Amino acid sequence: MGKIAVKVDDLTVAYNYKPVIWDIDLKIPEGVLMAIVGPNGAGKSTLIKAILGILKPIAGSVTIFDKPYKSQRKHVAYVPQKESVDWDFPTTALDVVMMGTYGSLGWIKRPGIKEKKSALEALEKVGMLSFKNRQISQLSGGQQQRIFLARALVQDASIYFMDEPFQGVDATTEVAIVNILKELRKAGKTVVVVHHDLQTVPEYFDWVTFLNVKKIATGPVKDIFNDDNLTKTYGINYKVSIQK
Amino acid sequence: MEIIEYIKLVFSDYTLRTITFGTAILGAVTGMLGSFAVLRKQSLLGDAISHAALPGIALAFLITGTKDSNVLLIGALISGLIGTFWIRGITSKTHLKSDTALGLILSVFFGFGILLLTFIQKLPNADQAGLDKYLFGQAATLMESDVWLMTLVTGLCLIVLLLFWKEFKILLFDKDYALTLGFNTKLIDILITSFIVLAIVLGLQTVGVVLMSAMLLAPAAAARQWTNSLGMMVFLAAILGASAGFFGTAISATQSNLSTGPVIVLVASVFVLFSFVLSPKRGLLFKQIRLIKNRNDLELQKTLAFMYHIVEDHEDISHPHAIRILNNFQGYSRKGLKKLVDKHYVELDGEMWSLTPKGFEVASNLYNQNQKND
Numbered sequence: 001m002g003k004i005a006v007k008v009d010d011l012t013v014a015y016n017y018k019p020v021i022w023d024i025d026l027k028i029p030e031g032v033l034m035a036i037v038g039p040n041g042a043g044k045s046t047l048i049k050a051i052l053g054i055l056k057p058i059a060g061s062v063t064i065f066d067k068p069y070k071s072q073r074k075h076v077a078y079v080p081q082k083e084s085v086d087w088d089f090p091t092t093a094l095d096v097v098m099m100g101t102y103g104s105l106g107w108i109k110r111p112g113i114k115e116k117k118s119a120l121e122a123l124e125k126v127g128m129l130s131f132k133n134r135q136i137s138q139l140s141g142g143q144q145q146r147i148f149l150a151r152a153l154v155q156d157a158s159i160y161f162m163d164e165p166f167q168g169v170d171a172t173t174e175v176a177i178v179n180i181l182k183e184l185r186k187a188g189k190t191v192v193v194v195h196h197d198l199q200t201v202p203e204y205f206d207w208v209t210f211l212n213v214k215k216i217a218t219g220p221v222k223d224i225f226n227d228d229n230l231t232k233t234y235g236i237n238y239k240v241s242i243q244k
Numbered sequence: 245m246e247i248i249e250y251i252k253l254v255f256s257d258y259t260l261r262t263i264t265f266g267t268a269i270l271g272a273v274t275g276m277l278g279s280f281a282v283l284r285k286q287s288l289l290g291d292a293i294s295h296a297a298l299p300g301i302a303l304a305f306l307i308t309g310t311k312d313s314n315v316l317l318i319g320a321l322i323s324g325l326i327g328t329f330w331i332r333g334i335t336s337k338t339h340l341k342s343d344t345a346l347g348l349i350l351s352v353f354f355g356f357g358i359l360l361l362t363f364i365q366k367l368p369n370a371d372q373a374g375l376d377k378y379l380f381g382q383a384a385t386l387m388e389s390d391v392w393l394m395t396l397v398t399g400l401c402l403i404v405l406l407l408f409w410k411e412f413k414i415l416l417f418d419k420d421y422a423l424t425l426g427f428n429t430k431l432i433d434i435l436i437t438s439f440i441v442l443a444i445v446l447g448l449q450t451v452g453v454v455l456m457s458a459m460l461l462a463p464a465a466a467a468r469q470w471t472n473s474l475g476m477m478v479f480l481a482a483i484l485g486a487s488a489g490f491f492g493t494a495i496s497a498t499q500s501n502l503s504t505g506p507v508i509v510l511v512a513s514v515f516v517l518f519s520f521v522l523s524p525k526r527g528l529l530f531k532q533i534r535l536i537k538n539r540n541d542l543e544l545q546k547t548l549a550f551m552y553h554i555v556e557d558h559e560d561i562s563h564p565h566a567i568r569i570l571n572n573f574q575g576y577s578r579k580g581l582k583k584l585v586d587k588h589y590v591e592l593d594g595e596m597w598s599l600t601p602k603g604f605e606v607a608s609n610l611y612n613q614n615q616k617n618d
Contacts, residue, residue: 054420078424085418089283090472099414103425108407135472151421 003065005030005159005190006051011060013043013050020046022214024060028192030158033185033204035195035221038211039234044194045081047211048161052078064159074104077157079148081164087137093147094132097122100154122150125183127176142173149180159190166197178204201225250494260497263383266391267489267508270450273398273443275463275485276405279478280436282464283416288343289331289437291457292350293444296327298357298453301378302364311374313390313449320378320445327353328441354453381452381505383493394446401439405478412436413474451505462512463488469523488512544583545610547576551590551599552607561604564596 008026012019021043028034036044049055051062053069064072077100100122101115111119123129126146131139139147145165152160165177181204184191195201201208202221210216210224210233217229254264281289297320304319305311327349334345361375377385405412414422415432423429440460447456467480492508521529550573555561570576581597584590589603599607 049420052424054423073424073426076424078421080418080421084420086283086285089417090468090474090477091413091417092472096417099418099421102410102414102422102427105410107411107427110410155425 003030004028005065006192007063007066008047008051009061009063011047011050011062012058013046013055014058019058019213021050021211024211024215026209026215026218028159028190029207030190031185031188032190032207033181034190034192034207034209035201035205036192036209036211037195037198037201037233038216042212042233044211045163048078048163048192048194052076052161075158077152077155077160079152079160079162079165082141082145082148082167087139087144089136091136092132093128093134093136093139093143094119094123096136096147097150097154100151103155118154118156119150122153123147125153126150126180140170142169145169145173146176149177153180157189160184160192162191162193164194164196166195166200198230247494250498259384260493262388262391263386263497263504264490264493266386266394267383267450267493267504268486269391269394269398269489270443270447271459271463271485271487271489271508271512272482273394273401273485274447274459275467275481275483276401276478277436277440277443278460278462278464278485279467279474279481280412280416281440281460282468283474286342287461288346288457289328290440290444290460292331292346292353293324293328293441294448294453294456295350295357296353297321297324297445297448298378299323299353299360300357301448302357302360302375305364305375306360313385313387314393316375316378317445317448320448321441323353324441324445325438328437357453377452378448379452379454380503381448381450381455383450383496383504383508386450390449397442397446401443404435404439408432408435409475416474451508455505455509458509458512459485459488462509462516466512466515466519469519469526472525484515485512488515540580543577544580547573547580548584548589548603548607549610550576551597552604552610555599555604555607562591562598562600564593564598567592567595567597570597 004027006026006028008024011021011024011026013021024047036047038044046055050057050060051069053062062069064075069076094116097119098111098115101111101118105111105115120129120132123132126149128143128146128150131143136144136147145167149162149165152162166174169177181191181193185206193205195205202225206221207219208221208225209218210229212233212235216233217224254261278290281287300319300321300323301316302319303323304316307319308315331342331345331349334340334348335342340348361379364375374385411422411427411432414425414427415429415436419429422432444456444460447459451459463481463485464477466484467477470480471477488508488511492511493504495511496502496504496507519527521527524530547570550570551565554565554569555563567581570581581590581592584603585592587603588600589606591598591600
């Protein structure tokens with residue numbers, strides 16, 4: 001693993017007075033599938049949002065492939081938390097996925113046949129092609145999550161940030177997402193996922209970051225995913241033996 | 245007055261034509277922009293903006309001493325914009341929620357505006373009469389130049405909407421995501437909010453400070469009921485807004501002593517009521533009908549399944565059974581039984597029923613399906 005895809009230096013974010021994340025240094029190597037784990041309020045979503053420039057950090061810097069994030073947006077795709085939008089918005093599944101092409105189109109230019117084609121391909125990848133004309137409010141939670149995933153896939157980025165994609169999805173969707181993650185890794189992409197289910201970390205991911213306001217540890221799952229780090233992160237004595 | 249006669253009059257009578265076109269164009273532009281306000285859950289923003297415009301009108305009069313509507317509207321525009329950006333500032337810089345910020349700005353600006361109006365009324369020299377028309381609106385004072393201004397703004401608004409359609413859409417649906425794609429969401433936000441302020445200010449003379457927000461919300465809320473496409477919603481809201489303007493003016497012009505602004509708002513409210521009840525997909529009426537139909541269908545299916553259970557032990561599926569054995573079964577009713585007969589699933593003979601081969605087949609499929617689900 002040679003190149004560093006994402007490099008975070010001294011990143012600190014605070015709402016009001018209390019820091020939500022404190023002095024985070026993080027190097028994410030290219031091509032890894034990384035889980036970010038930590039208790040509620042540990043700043044997992046905040047870290048991603050700060051890296052993506054959605055939240056303004058108090059201090060710190062982010063580089064993507066050794067260049068400032070702002071000049072590298074094209075290489076980065078984002079899957080927000082499903083609950084962050086109003087799904088009663090008057091639009092269709094295909095239309096939402098098309099939004100993934102807006103970035104490369106830039107201002108004013110409208111999506112055309114080429115953009116529609118890649119949106120349809122992405123819908124097929126997440127198994128949602130037959131729902132393309134469905135009003136988004138009529139999709140199940142898992143289907144909505146897959147639509148968000150397809151929207152990120154359309155961006156055809158090198159690095160993917162996903163905020164709790166497994167949150168409240170059914171088994172079908174979980175399998176679909178895992179397959180997409182594997183395909184992304186096969187294609188050499190870097191994927192960073194905010195994750196809650198500790199049991200599935202060794203199965204789904206090869207790299208892990210423990211976060212609780214500060215960074216506790218980061219590295220390959222096989223080296224650092226142990227009771228010691230879990231205890232340090234979650235504060236309680238972690239004696240769950242998780243199979244590796 | 246007959247409607248045809250009225251339409252003829254609209255085209256021949258200068259004043260009536262001016263007012264009709266003015267209110268219709270106003271309705272169209274507020275309907276369009278209102279769609280965005282409603283979808284951003286900023287329905288009350290319009291109310292705050294229109295109230296915040298009042299002190300601007302009064303101050304513009306005090307400073308210039310003129311009652312020229314364009315001058316007063318510039319004052320309204322400035323104070324409306326100040327109010328809007330204060331609301332933004334309050335919500336982003338403090339812990340206050342947006343509804344609190346809206347309420348705060350609304351009442352502070354409106355209170356200040358009313359204070360200024362009463363002050364102006366007590367001035368010895370000023371011919372102050374007429375400023376209070378901005379409170380409740382007075383369409384009759386619309387002049388051709390006002391209508392031209394409205395048309396200009398509407399045209400400009402259309403061009404901007406068409407150019408930045410994709411940017412507006414993604415901002416409305418998912419602002420954070422739009423930001424990660426590299427769009428300057430603040431700029432899009434300011435663009436759309438400025439147009440909303442502009443449209444509201446243009447309507448103050450016609451509909452007034454107090455009722456103006458209804459012009460923004462009612463057509464959009466009604467339009468949302470009929471469509472699941474953003475483009476169609478904006479288009480419909482414009483049409484409904486224009487119709488509210490047209491018919492509202494017609495009603496108030498043909499009846500004496502009905503002021504135009506409130507009538508327009510009432511017409512728009514009728515559209516909303518009509519849409520909430522009668523729209524096929526989201527309307528209350530059809531929702532209720534679908535619900536009842538579903539329940540009835542399920543009851544029928546359950547009754548049929550029950551009959552199937554009785555029948556399946558017999559060799560002859562059409563062996564008659566007494567109706568009274570069904571009485572113990574919940575969901576059974578005489579009416580339901582008659583429906584099953586109408587569908588040729590069941591035959592009746594006096595107090596006896598029997599399943600037809602068709603009914604047996606349907607029932608057995610139901611039963612298999614239920615088993616699969618278990």
